[in-house]
Structures are given as C-alpha cells and as structure tokens.
Amino acid sequence: MSTPPLKLISHPLCPYVQRAVIALIEKNVPFERIDIDLAQKPDWFLAISPLGKTPVLLVGDRAVFESAVILEYLEETQPNPLHPVDALTRAEHRAWIEFGSAILADIAGLYNAADEAGLAAKLDSLTAKFSQLEKVLAEGPFFAGTQFSLVDAVFGPIFRYFDTFDELTGIGVFDQTPKVRAWREALRHRSSIKQAVSSDYGTRLRAFLAARPSALAARLRA
Template structure:
C-alpha cells in the first residue's frame, strides 16, 4: 500500500478482515496523536493517507466530516483524534494510558482542552505578517506554555504528566509541541525559542519525551515540518513531501 495521499478520483484501497486501518495525513498533528497511541501500544495497523485538499469521495462516505484521523476495523469507524485514542486504549488494554482515578482523568481532560489555546496562538503566530502582531502571538503562546510548566511542576511526580511513565495526555499534547520549533525558524525570531531557564520542567519533559520509542517511530524533524508548512501557508501543501514511491 502506498504512503502517498489518496486524492479525488482515486480507487478505494480494499480493507482486510480484522485489520485496523488509520486514515491519516503524514503532517497532521491530530493524526500524529493516533499514530503515537498505536505505536505506544504496539498495535498492528495499516495507514491510508488522505489528500485533505482533494478528498476522495469514498473517504467522505466513510467520514462525512472529511477530517483525519479516522480509524476503521471491519464495520467500525471512529473519528476524532481524542475519541480514537481513548477507544484504542479501552479496546487494546496493554500499556494503559488513561488514568484509572476519575479525578486525575478529569484533570487531564482540562489540560487537554487547554491545548486549543496553545496551538491556536501558535498558528496565529505562524500566519502573522506584521512584526508587532507576530510578537504578540509569540508572547501569547509562551503564556500558554507557562500554564503547562506550572501544572507539570505542581504534579512533581516525574518527567511526564503521567509521572514516571507517559499517560494519554503526554501523547495527545506532544504533536503540537513537536511542531512548535518551526516558529523560530520560519519567522527568524529568536524570541520564539523556549528558554530552558524559564521553562525548566517543560524542557525536561520535552527531553524525556524524545527518548520514547513511539516518538522515534512517528513525526518529523523541524526542517521537514518547515518544508511542509511553507507550502501549507501558501495553501499548496505537499502531502507527498519526501516520498519517492
């Protein structure tokens, strides 16, 4: 099966009985979430990448929203990155990621909801063309990072939000953090860099996360994200970037 993105007019790749499939896009942070969970739990799966600018009709029949990720196994289809991740954790019970304590799970849900503020200000900064607006957006993003710095420090349990081991929130947050360094490169703004002295707990978390096998099996380096985002900002994203097949 090709890694290249299926586009309008393409033929639907037939599913196989009992084989879990993820509909994805290689550079999408939300798809990245699901792939992290799949790799963490060592779940066998196949990937079908989707061209989000020219979606196949057969994909819209599977997921009318046209978003990724979506999981499919036999007649079951799960859309939305959080729903997909939680479903995987509930069905494949090895290496559980969700906290067993209901209160802790609720606290992690609050952290999860706050990601939209962090990633929203990051995207605003990435799209900024005015230097003053850019700096305002960078400062706003740093404010949201400070929120996570304080929450992680308050837990005081280990390098991860889950303590000595990563929890679901760690994996759901990471894709947005992995993309953050593109800001300093694309905007040529040193102020976008994360100062380890100001964010020591968050910086330690980043370093611990980078050592996880599931992270090494997914995602890209900063230069690769920069290359993708340059096309994305021009509304000409190359979903097949770096693929030769």
C-alpha cells in the first residue's frame, strides 16, 4: 500500500511547526511545506484546523492537527523512531515535551509583557524552568545522552528564540545552567534544526518582536 503524500501547513515563525519539520527531516520522510499567513487565515485552512493554529499535517485528504498529535502519528507510521523503546522512559519524554510547551508559553508571556516588571517575572519563570531541566539532563550532547529524541526536536525551536533575546542585556536565563547551555549549543548545530526555518528567520522574528506593544519590543527598538 502506498503512503499518502504528506503536506505540512505551516507558519514561518511557529515553533510548533518546527517540531514537526525536525521530526520529518530526522525520519527522512518527504513532505511538502505550505506556509500561510495566520493574520489572514484562508477559509480552506480554517476548515481543516478547528483551533485555527499551525501546524496541520495533511495525510492525503485527511487532516491531523496539534503538534504533539502530529509527532505521535509520525512515530507510529514512519521509520527512524525518535522516542525511547522503554514505555516508562517514553512517558517521561512525553512529559518533558509538555514541559517544553510550558516554556513556550512563558516565552510568549515574555515578548508580550507590557512593562519591565512583567518582563522580569517571565524571566524569573524561565530561569526556574531551565534550572529544573539542568537537574535531569544526561551528559549529552542531547536530552537523554547520545540519541537525538523528540524532546530535542521540541527544545531546538525553544533555544532558537534566545539567539535573538541574547542581543539584549539582562536575559541571562542560562547563567547557572551549564548543561542546558551545552545542550543548546549541540542543538544549534543539528542539521534538522537548522533546516526547520528559512534563512531569514532571525530577521522575521526580530521584526515580529519589535512590532509588539511590549517592554521587550521597546528594548529591541532602543
């Protein structure tokens, strides 16, 4: 039986899209990526994405939405597994993927914080979360050691934000987490993570952040 063609409905800046792209590349699965404008969502997209969010994976004429579900579908149907074999370890990895989503929520709070007090609170929350990660990281280079996993696919896009945030003073959330810093550096050089965004991603992200009515935007514009 032939596999239906895969189309990934995407947005150039979406970190959840990047998860799926990284997994597809790591699995060496061919797919077509279709970017849309989330500010002007086309009707055909709203018809297949009940929550109006990217990514959506089209498997032939059937749609799978929500990045965590897409990752699990790819694990069940495609080669080169990125989850551990052991069921308990696999469950632990799924939990840390959810932890990654909580970090993304803090990052959104960071770039939307209206004032410096709100910005500082989100930086404190991020620092605390990365300190929790520091305690569970293996010797590296990846989350669980030498094997690249879906947790790494989730955290590559998270760390990518900080390539822009590092331009600003006072964003030292990794100062006390040497293992996290080393993990970030290893993921920065992973081919699949680099390929998950376009060459102008940094410029696009900076413009997106600077346009927001936030304390972070004021720093970027200064």
